[in-house]
Amino acid sequence: MSDSTEDPEKTPSTTEAEQREEGEVVAKGLIRTAAISIFSVLLLVVGLLQATGYVDLFPFGEGIIQWLVFVLLGLILVSIGLWSWRSEPS
Template sequence: MSEPDREPTEKPTHDSAEATHEGQWMARNWLAIAAVSILGLLLLTVGMLQATGLVSVFAPVADTETQQWGAFAVLALGWVLLAGWSWSAVTG
């Protein structure tokens, strides 16, 4: 059985201003992750509807099916970049 850490990973805050700032930082970053997750689920839903042929969301901007999937890929890439940015703000 391994021995637990003797030092806490984060030091407790003793100042109320520091605690308030840390709480706001946590709320802002976790809200960003939640928004990226919701956008990801929406993008997944649109992709599934597009794949089954139930909708043609990108028809106004793309004529062929390949162009429509290209537009979807651009949105997916943007989502991946946004997800990476929001996650790096939390871990960094």
């Protein structure tokens, strides 16, 4: 086991400014995660509605073209999520 004094990230914050900064970082991370989760669920729901034929959102093509649009939207969503998590301040 490592000592907590070796890793500065695991030391408790002592000042109010440090606690506020840590709270902001955690809140931003939660907002990012919530936004990506909400958009992922919406994309999944729209995809399932499209697959069952309840809705027809993309009138420009049948079959594979519609699913390529969903794959593209999914890749965009994943790339935005990865970008936002990598750009998180240290």
